[in-house]
Amino acid sequence: MARGRPATPPGTYGAISKPKQLPNGVYQTSTRLRLFNGRTVRIRATGKTPTKAEQALKERCTARLQGDDNDELRVTSTISSLMKLWIAQHDVTDSSKETYQKCIDMHINPGVGNLRLNEFTAQRAQHFLGSLTPGTARTARAALGSACGLAVRWGVMPRNPVRDTKLKKKRRNEVRVLTDEEIQEYRDAVEKWCGSNTSGTKRGESLLEIVDVLRGSGMRIGEVLALRWNDVDLEVGTLTIRGTVDNKGGRKSFPKTETSRRTIPVKECALQALKRQCAKEYRPYFGEIVFPTRNGTYRTVPNVSGDLKKARGDLDIHAHDFRKTAATRIEEKHGVMAASRYLGHSSTSVTEQSYLARPSVLPDYTDAF
Secondary structure, three states, rough: OOOOOOOOOOOOOOOOOOOOEOOOOOOEEEEEEEEEOOOOOEEEEEEEEHHHHHHHHHHHHHHOOOOOOOOOOOOOEHHHHHHHHHHHHOOHHHHHHHHHHHHHHHHHHHHHHHOHHHHHHHHHHHHHOOOOOOHHHHHHHHHHHHHHHHHOOOOOOOOOOHHHHHOOOOOOOOOOOOHHHHHHHHHHHHHHHHOOOOOOEEEEEEHHHHHHHHHHOOHHHHHOOEEEEHHHOOOOOOEOOOOOEEEOEEEEEEOHHHOOOOEOOOOOHHHHHHHHHHHHOOOOHHOOEOEEEEOEEEEEEEHHHHHHHHHHHOOOOOHHHHHHHHHHHHHHHHOEEEEEEHHHHOOHHHHHHOOOOOOOOOOOOOOHH
């Protein structure tokens, strides 16, 4: 039984034909290239000389293998190619995926994206992570570590180089708990800023109501902006958190984490703010959105945060401080589990590490020993 010539392995090309001179004087050569998906294609190239024609052909083959026809990971794939495949199949919430994608686009790809997998060593990974700020380094390490783990499972990396890296220990920032006087000062500043412009459309529409809901609920600002009227029970005095907003004027039908779905009672200041918002004359025209833009779309966190920054002036108080204040006050009275559940955290460790202020003097526990 006659046997044909062996198949060209994926990612390689066969014999290069002898360059022929065309009527216009240039030389043309060709070869059969087998793509990584198994398909074989004919590749042609020209050059002023036979040598240049062959060189151009090899360059075209390399470029084709790096094109859209090839989605198979290999040892010569780049880190950016790995990250593209990893983010597409990584099973996390949309908000987490956005965080990772932003880190990939802004830091990983510019920093190490052009390195091939067989060039990405622990030393290079450590050097890259050391060039980032602590928060960004943690995100980048998590993404790169998971992606390289995928490459190891697929057999294109012998080991995960990111596992041999270490991050600088992050110092715990002191959590600021606002006093009632500071909260009132912040509110007064926002109230003074709203509508104080002398020309154009009145600025700060509903900004004061947003502040009152933030300080009276401990909610994330994205959760407040995603509220719909069917999430609000003005009679009982509760809010149901079912989603958050994106940065494009849209709403996600799920909050930051699964445990963020919750129904919470709110303080009187938040309830009164919602009643004022409900009574506004434009309310019937904007449907279900509690805090709409003038166009009837959902507001975005960057836009509202920008307005709050302008409104607060020199005050060193931020919208998230209301959430941390709520967490600390709940923990002091009802314990860390209650604070974690009310804020919708995935675990009490998140609450303890980032949301609770440490007491300057600990309670007297000496009766225990």
